[in-house]
Amino acid sequence: MNIIITKEDLKKINFFLDKVVSSSLAHSVLLIDRSGQLITQYGNTLDIDILSLSALTAANFGATAEIAKILGEEEFTLLFHKGKSENVYFTAIGEHVIMVTLFDDKTSLGLIRLRINQIAEDLSRTLASIFEEKREVTVSGLQRPS
Amino acid sequence: MPFINFSKDEIQCKIVYYGAGFCGKTTNLQYIFAQMGEDTKGKMVSIDTRGDRTLFFDFLSLNLGKIRGFDVRVQLYTVPGQVHYDATRKLVLKGVDGVVFVADSLKVQRKKNIESLINLAKNLAEKGISIRTVPLVIQYNKRDLDGTDSEILPVEILEKDLNSMLKVPSYSASALKGAGVFETLREISKLVVKDVSRKIMLVDQQLK
Numbered sequence: 001m002n003i004i005i006t007k008e009d010l011k012k013i014n015f016f017l018d019k020v021v022s023s024s025l026a027h028s029v030l031l032i033d034r035s036g037q038l039i040t041q042y043g044n045t046l047d048i049d050i051l052s053l054s055a056l057t058a059a060n061f062g063a064t065a066e067i068a069k070i071l072g073e074e075e076f077t078l079l080f081h082k083g084k085s086e087n088v089y090f091t092a093i094g095e096h097v098i099m100v101t102l103f104d105d106k107t108s109l110g111l112i113r114l115r116i117n118q119i120a121e122d123l124s125r126t127l128a129s130i131f132e133e134k135r136e137v138t139v140s141g142l143q144r145p146s
Numbered sequence: 147m148p149f150i151n152f153s154k155d156e157i158q159c160k161i162v163y164y165g166a167g168f169c170g171k172t173t174n175l176q177y178i179f180a181q182m183g184e185d186t187k188g189k190m191v192s193i194d195t196r197g198d199r200t201l202f203f204d205f206l207s208l209n210l211g212k213i214r215g216f217d218v219r220v221q222l223y224t225v226p227g228q229v230h231y232d233a234t235r236k237l238v239l240k241g242v243d244g245v246v247f248v249a250d251s252l253k254v255q256r257k258k259n260i261e262s263l264i265n266l267a268k269n270l271a272e273k274g275i276s277i278r279t280v281p282l283v284i285q286y287n288k289r290d291l292d293g294t295d296s297e298i299l300p301v302e303i304l305e306k307d308l309n310s311m312l313k314v315p316s317y318s319a320s321a322l323k324g325a326g327v328f329e330t331l332r333e334i335s336k337l338v339v340k341d342v343s344r345k346i347m348l349v350d351q352q353l354k
Contacts, residue, residue, distance in 0.1 A: 035241020
């Protein structure tokens with residue numbers, strides 16, 4: 001599968017991310033795909049290394065999915081890491097995407113979870129339509145480029 | 147799986163360095179990281195154990211400049227080489243666009259190279275990718291040991307062992323000293339970008 005995002009797609013996605021950021025007081029929200037590629041970021045991401053964060057998040061999700069399997073679960077759909085002042089909340093959005101929400105002690109985990117739950121299903125549907133409807137490029141049968 | 151962002155005119159691709167334990171995958175990335183300019187590279191992230199063995203992966207993001215108006219960013223990953231970390235290797239291979247297979251030239255590692263290449267083919271196949279079509283470059287590492295006490299295999303033998311069927315571009319290298327490292331990176335980047343450009347053209351056609 002190739003992920004291709006146009007300006008219109010990004011507008012649709014950012015509509016949901018804006019809702020989360022503005023209603024929950026989170027710093028920022030990132031959307032990344034399961035292979036570790038950053039799809040988009042919204043809000044104030046300060047001065048952090050977003051690309052490494054994306055790669056590590058995908059790995060983190062993959063690793064905990066294996067833990068889930070050992071316990072007889074398919075996967076854990078949310079993860080939460082708490083620091084002294086910075087926290088991060090990971091949510092699976094559909095099959096291919098992980099939403100990463102960064103927030104500090106100005107807000108609470110409960111509010112973050114509530115706001116994300118309110119948009120998760122709609123965002124998941126939007127992403128599914130972006131990925132599946134038009135952009136599935138069939139590359140099987142192609143030869144190695146010489 | 148390239149990620150093409152039309153709103154930022156950016157293409158992101160994933161290249162994975164694969165190979166048996168201690169063959170020099172991480173050393174390749176470390177050399178690249180040390181040589182690249184600050185403006186083109188991100189941080190290098192390594193998740194390893196104390197004994198210098200990669201536990202999960204190494205990660206390095208590079209900006210390769212523009213192609214057809216798109217900024218091309220490649221993300222280099224390594225996998226852990228040891229046999230028992232197969233689950234981790236599968237995770238890292240997710241969404242791969244190109245592979246560098248690093249072969250250890252040491253004679254004692256001959257069997258491990260072959261096993262690792264077979265393992266790569268198997269893990270790619272599980273993701274619906276054929277080792278015969280994925281952009282792939284083979285690197286014969288540790289050539290600097292030639293003439294020392296450590297016995298290494300001639301390149302012809304390594305070619306016969308690993309590349310007689312695949313017939314992909316291959317390079318002699320010393321990841322430690324840097325010889326062949328950028329040649330390998332340049333070739334795999336070229337193959338991946340070519341592959342991605344072809345996909346973009348296909349998308350263009352399908353969207354029209």
